[in-house]
Amino acid sequence: MDNNREHISRVLISAEDIREKIQETGAMISEMYAGKPLLIVCVLTGSFIFTADLCRALSIPCEIDFMSVKSYSGDRSTGKVGIVLDLKKDISSYHVIIVEDIVDTGLTMKCVSSMLRERNPLSLSVVTLLDKPECRKTDFTPDVSLFRIPNVFVVGYGMDCDEQFRELPYVAEYRP
Ligand code: XMP
Numbered sequence: 001m002d003n004n005r006e007h008i009s010r011v012l013i014s015a016e017d018i019r020e021k022i023q024e025t026g027a028m029i030s031e032m033y034a035g036k037p038l039l040i041v042c043v044l045t046g047s048f049i050f051t052a053d054l055c056r057a058l059s060i061p062c063e064i065d066f067m068s069v070k071s072y073s074g075d076r077s078t079g080k081v082g083i084v085l086d087l088k089k090d091i092s093s094y095h096v097i098i099v100e101d102i103v104d105t106g107l108t109m110k111c112v113s114s115m116l117r118e119r120n121p122l123s124l125s126v127v128t129l130l131d132k133p134e135c136r137k138t139d140f141t142p143d144v145s146l147f148r149i150p151n152v153f154v155v156g157y158g159m160d161c162d163e164q165f166r167e168l169p170y171v172a173e174y175r176p
């Protein structure tokens, strides 16, 4: 796998559009969770940039924890979800927002949200940067989705193809 820009066929969502939408979402979350203990759960690795930008768009305090789950290898769904790195915190005294890069089949978020719900948080919701509703294989619906995209494989803004292209400041369609 190489990091050649020939694999970037078009920019789907610009850095500016991402910035704007994140400011709106940050304001909305700040209003909804004002005065409540808020824990932002970053699902590594794909959502590390989104989480970093989203938490800085909040005007209320929050805590941040990280988890890592494995559901994909390369660009194909395996349909399996396992915890690779778990949260350090007991989430039972927090309102939890899971921050995800992209909901595709919905398998990952359906599984992660039900695992975290079993730990009895005060509330639980899922905010995803991207939603590919055409690819859904479960009944999972994110609470907040910043952009809907068609059924294309995307990279950039934290998302990868075999660990490449995460550093791009925009979301782009990947061309094999
Ligand atoms: P599911 O199918 O479980 O997938 O909803 C969620 C996870 O799959 C990865 N994924 C992608 N990663 N470009 C990526 O870089 C994509 O187009 C893409 N589609 C799915 C992603 O890691 C997400 O957490």
Ligand code: MG
Pocket: 046, 072, 159, 160
């Ligand atoms: Mg990924």
